[in-house]
Amino acid sequence: MIEALQLEFMRNALLAGFLVSIMCGVIGTFVVVNRIVFISGGIAHAAYGGVGLAFFLGISPMLGIVGFSLLVSMVMAAVSWKARHRADTIIGVLWALGMALGVILIDLTPGYNVDLMSYLFGSILTVPASDLWLMVGINGLVLITVGYFYHDFVALSYDEAFARVRGIPVKKLYFLLMALIALTVVMIIQIVGLILVIALLTIPPYIAEKFSGSLLRMMFFSILLNLFFASIGLWLSYSFNLTSGASIILVGGVCFFISYLFGHRRFEDRIPSANISGRD
């Protein structure tokens, strides 16, 4: 690994992995506790429409994918806000429609020869320095926004009805959260590709939730886990010449099942024994 770090592309890859780990841990926590994993997957896949659009219009792919994902996330926010429990069909349709649109637009673009696979499975090893700066910027934006609205997001996530009665602007916050998810998803696509976004967004918070007493701690542990997955995954990828995105997810998946099988719930076990008559 040490000699690998002398290669610029490996240094960039590691840096990109670290940057994405941070926002992924923060936003993934909200995705998991609000149970909007499916919506996040929908945004990630529909984002491909943005890739197609960018090539068709001849603009920067990053611009196309960011713009399109934000648009899709707002549509999904509107749909899921109206009917939380009946929204999954429409989200599924948007999921597929976005991808189909991307494929068709690329078909229609003459002389297309961009590596499609890099969007499907990520291209952390070819992240250019300019993208790193964009990641730094978006990371900062996400962290500042979440920091400023942290308690509002907690109230919204825990008990939306109560938050509304308190006068917290829950609808605006929900749309804001969706926009933040869209930005995060776009960044994760760079690392593991749109097919694997869900794993990186949900595995660390799921593990962290078991031993966290607050969303803040859950975010912190998720970030640590993401950093661990990204470094070990990249090391495996370098050592055995494997696809980097898939290697990162594989490490996460193994940890997920270990925690699933052996992880006990620290907090839920601490029900005061005085109030339990007999055993159950």
Place this chain on the structure above:
Amino acid sequence: MEPSPIIEVRDLWFSYNRNPVLKGVNLAINQGDFLAVIGPNGGGKTTLLKLMVGLLEPDRGAVSIFGEPPRNVVHRIGYVPQETAPDKRFPITVLDVVLTGRLQGGGGWRRFSEADRMLAREALERVEMWAFRNRRIGALSGGQRQRVFVARALVAEPEILFLDEAMAGVDQKGQTDFYAFLKELNQTVTIVLVSHDPFVVSTYIKSVACVSREVFFHEAPEITKDMLEMAYHCPVEMIAHGLPHRVLPKHSGDNND
């Protein structure tokens, strides 16, 4: 001196998907009242409460609290929602749940002052849950969690407290303690309580509203025969059988089927 109503419901209509739930409801609640809202399942009790706290918008008519729409007076009311399906895994401590009751919407870097934390402590001590402050909310029993939700509502120092089926899933002893607590609280706070069980509350309340699409309001802690017939669509005698006598003062004994 006649107190003026602090909650006024005027000709309120509400429907879910064109099915009318509330039809032309009128209600006036005075300061210091302890109102029980009773009625059959699906009769619109919870809907009426949600309209009163501003969670739902009426089709017609209006709710005013302190002479204003509910949304304008959120800082003066407390709300204890019905506990439907709490996310038991949600990582949040008892103290943090109560602190959300001090939130003023709209973001900020330092949200909770020392005063907020002191109020949270007082509220938790009041419901005897301070010792549990660092526990995860999901680790509590149903009754303990409900007390935390009451603390979360009280921490905002409300003038009116709205409670929705607060006692679902709590044992008899817990319920009795809780109503005694509410009665004491009622010395300073107006209380509106939705309950599916009219008889448990009858010794603590000051007035009753019976909701079954329409509302029968009774400015006394008694449940009349008409109310029960209207609300529960079943012979009054059946329900009245186990009642303490003061609840049905004009209860006639002619129970022929």
